[in-house]
Amino acid sequence: MTTTLDTGPDVSRSAAPRSDRARRAGRTAGRLLPMGPALVLLAIFMAGPVVWSFYGSFTDAALTGAAAQNTSWVGLDNYTGLFADPNFPKSVWLTVIFVLTSAIIGQNVLGLTLAMLMRQATGVVRAAVGTLVVTAWVLPEIVAAFAAYAFFHADGTLNALLGAVGLGESNWLYDFPMLAVIIANVWRGAAFSMMVYAAALANLPPDVTEAATVDGASGPKRLLYVTLPMIRRSISTNFMLTTLMTLQVFTLIYVMTAGGPGTDSSTLPLLAYQEAFSFGRIGYGTAIATIMLLIGAVFSVVYIRMLRPEVD
C-alpha cells in the first residue's frame, strides 16, 4: 500500500481513487448484504400489497360475479365513479374532520398539556395519572372500542352519570356519532402524544426557561416563545405519527357506530371496507384505499417540510 503511494503523484491520483471507490462500493455491498433478506421481505410484504392495491384500483376486481372470474382493466372508471358518488366527498370531509379534531388538535393538545402538568406534579400523582392515561393506549384496539361503546351507549356509563347529576340523557352514538368517535380516539391516543412530549420536555435545558422567567416572561409567553419552538421537531414528528395513525382508524369506529347512523360517521376506511367486503367490489375499494394513501402522503409532505433542517 505505502509503496504504491511512494511511486509518484500521477499513479496515486489515478489509481487510488479507483481502488478507493471499488473498496467503498465493496464495503457498501458488504454492509447491505445482511439487510438483503429484510429488504426482500419488506418488498414482498409491504411494498407488494401497496403496488397491488394501486394496480387493483384500475380494475373491476370483485369477490363474486363475472368480474371475479375475468378481472379486466377499467382505467379510471373506479375513480370517476368515486367522484360521482355523493358518499365519497362526505366521507373525505368526515375523515379530515376526524383527523384534524381528534389527532392534530385533541391528542396533541391533551398530550402536551398532560406532559407539562406531569412535570409539576408529585411522584404519586404522576404515576397515577400516567398509568391511567397509558392504560387506554395499552388496551388492544378492539377492547378500547368496546369500552368506548359501553361508555357512550344509550344505556351506558355516560348517560348513567349524566342521569345521576340530573342532566338530560342523550343517545350519543345516534345523535352525535362523530363527536363520540372523536372523543374516543382522543382518549385512546392521548397517551402516545403525552409520552412523546414528556420525553421532549425532559430534554429541555432548564436554564433557558429560567432565563425567560428572569426576563419577566409570563407562563403562557414562556410556552409560546420558548418551550414550543424548542420542541418543534418533536411536535412535527408527533403530528405526522398521530395523523397517520388516526387516518387508518377502523376498529374503533366500526365497533362504536359501524359508520352510522346512515353514513354520518363513515370515514374513508369504513367506506373502503363497505365497498370491498359488503358489496364485493374489490377494485372500487382499493381506489378508496389509494385516495387514503394520497391524503396520508399530503400530510406527510407538509410535516416533512416543517422538519427541514435549514428552517432552524
Place this chain on the structure above:
Amino acid sequence: MRLRAGLAASIAASMVIMAGCGSDSGEAEGGGSDTLRVVYQKFGNFTQADEHFTQVKQDFEAEHDGITVELVPIEASQNDYFTKLALMHGSESTAPDVMYEDTFMIKSDVDAGYLLPLDDYLAEWEDWDQFYDNAKNAGLGDDGSTYGVPMGTDTRALWYNTELFEQAGIPVPWEPTSWDDVLETARTLKQELPDVIPLNVYSGKAMGEASSMQGFEMLLYGTEDRLYDEESQKWVVGSQGFIDSLEFIRTIYDEGLAPTPQQALDPNLGATVTSQWLPNGELAIALDGSWQAGNWLESGEAPWPGWNDVMANAAMPTQNGQDPGAVSMSGGWTLAVGAGSKAPDLAFEFITMALNKENSLSYDVEASQIAVRQDVAEDPEYTEANPSFEFFSEIVEFTHFRPATSDYPQISNEIQVAMESVMTGQQSPEEAAAAYDSAVERIVGPDGVVSAG
C-alpha cells in the same frame, strides 16, 4: 464475525419463512381426492348446520372406506361468511368441495366461476323429483343449469300476540286484507294499549338485509311494482309502488305505530324482538320470518313454552287486497359443489346423503326450515314438530325471491338508505325514491334501468 452471524441469522429467518410457504403447498396435496372439504357457516345461535354435517360426516366416512370428510365451519356473520367463502375459492389449497350456499348468492357465484353445474348428477338422482319446483328454481344459474340442492326455505308473514289483541278488543283470528287494515289495527292497539309497540317493520341500515327483505320488499311485492324486471333484466326506477312502500314506512314511524327510530336503528333489534319484546308482550305485531318459532322451542335461543298459545300468524296482505291477496318473500340455503373440486362425484354423493329424506327432515326441524321436499313436508313427524310450519308452508304459493344479481347487495343498501331517511323524517317518500333512482342508475348504469309503467 458479528456481521456474519447476523447474515446467517437473517438467512435462517428467511429459510423458515420459505419453509412455511412450502408446507402450505404440501397441505394442498393432502386435500386430494381422498379428502372432502365441506364448508359451512356456524355463528352465534346457528349451530344446526354444524350438528347436521358432523352427523353426516360420520355416516359418510362409515360408508366410504379411506375417505376423510374435512369439516370447515366458518364462524362469521352472514356478510363475512360470503367474503370468507369467496376468498377460499381464490386458492386451490382452500377451495371447498361442498359448500353451504345462499340461494341469493348462487347467480353471482356462478358468474364468478365458483360452482359446478349439477344437471348430469341430478338427472340420475331419483330423490330430485321430490323437490318442489319453485325450490329447484332457487338453485338455477343464469345459464339455466342447476348449481345448488336446496336444504330448506323460509317465508315471511305477520306474527301477532293474541293476548294483546284481546285486551285491545280486536277479534282474533286477525285476517288483514290490505295495508290500511294493518295500519288501522296498529292505531287501535296504540290507543288501547299505549305502553305496547303496535307494529315492528325492520327498517334502516342497521338491520341490513332484514330491512330490505322482511321490511321493504314485503311491502313492495304487494304493490303492482317490482324491484327488477326479469324479462328485460333491468332494475325498475320511478315506480309508484316504491313511493307507496316508503309512505307506509313513514306512516308507521311518524305516527308512533312502530319502535322509535333509535330503537329501530340498533343493530341488535332482531334479538330484542325475538327474546324480549314478543315474549314479554311489549310488541303486538311483528313482520318477521318463519324461523322465529324455532327460537322459542325448548332447544332454541329464547325458550318460551307458551308461545304457541299466545302468538298467531296472518299472511301479509297486498296493498289494496289485489290478487293474490297475500305476499311473502323467500330465501333459503343450498348445498353446492365447488368448481375446483377434485372429487365432484364424491362431493355430490355427500350432498345426496346430507339431503336424503331422513336428513332433510331432521335438519328442517332443527333449523326451523320450511321443507322443500314433498315427502318431508307431508311427514307427520315434520308437521307435528313445530305448529307454525303448517301456516308458513301454506304461504309458499305467494312467495317471491329476491333478484339475486351481483348488483343486488349494493341496491339493497340503497333501499335501506331510502328507508332510513324516510323513517327519520330527513326526506319525504318522493325525495327518497328519487335519490334511490339516481343511486341505482349510478350503480348499474343508464342501460341497466327501466322506468315503471
